Amino acid sequence: MKAGIALIPENRIQEGIFSGLSVGQNLAAATLDRRKLAGFIRKKAERTDIQRSIDQLSVRLSSPTQPIDSLSGGNMQKVVVGKWLLFKPRVVVAIEPTQGVDVGTKQQMYGLFRELAAEGITVIIFTSDLLELIGLCxxxxxxxxxxxxxxxxxxxxxxxxxxxxxxxxxxxxxxxxxxx
Structure with a gap:
């Protein structure tokens, strides 16, 4: 993280989320240090960041306090991506980022990766999906x-x-x- 590199792993359940925690806690995890002030977490800034990420990625949930484990695979993947977007990385490494997600979520992820690249962020994608490679890279x-x-x-x-x-x-x- 100190190098500004974000990893979106292939296995989101084992490597991308903190099982047992809420959606909000998962989203806030990568940026915890940035919201500290004199050793205290600025909760208002945290809530604002979490809600912005949920809105930007259209995560379907009842509340940010909802357990991450209760989300669908696609919404879980959006949270993994959202966590790193809040981090504002210089490089994003995504391994099979759209595997197991619905077509709508795939299109949303593609748009997001294009936006990141347009902002000057390096996006490295490892995928076995040829059409994804051709359309995105x-x-x-x-x-x-x-x-x-x-x-x-x-x-x-x-x-x-x-x-x-x-x-x-x-x-x-x-x-x-x-x-x-």
Whole structure:
């Protein structure tokens, strides 16, 4: 966190939330130090931040005091993302960020990642969804067996080029991962 890097993990339940705590407590977790004044937490600022995040991401819940564990997977993912938006990171690393969420939430996440990039925040997305890569990324790095086998931009960002870089013997050979 000190380096300004936010991680949106693949497994939101085991790595992205604090199970047993409320939605509000989860949202506030990453920015706790920023709201302290003389050792005390400024509760009004915390409530304002929490509500802004809930509104911005359209999290469906009865109240910020609702247990995080009672939310749907999509709303839980919104809270994980919202926690880091309040943190105002310089870099966001998202691993399979839209896996298991509904189409509406996916579109909302895509818009959010685009907004972050437009604000100058570096967004790194690890995903196995080719359409997500093509529609969201300016640049795609393809790896196979731990080797970089493709560095694609612009017109190269299409399913055929990504798959070719991912599985071709030539790409592996050029990367030094394959020997005849």
């Amino acid at each position: 300016d640049r795609v790095l393809v790896m196979n067996r731990g080797f970089l086998t493709g560095n694609l931009r612009g017109d190269q960002l299409n399913e055929e080029m990504i798959m070719t870089a991912a599985v071709s013997r030539q790409a592996l050979h050029e990367a030094g991962a394959y020997r005849d």
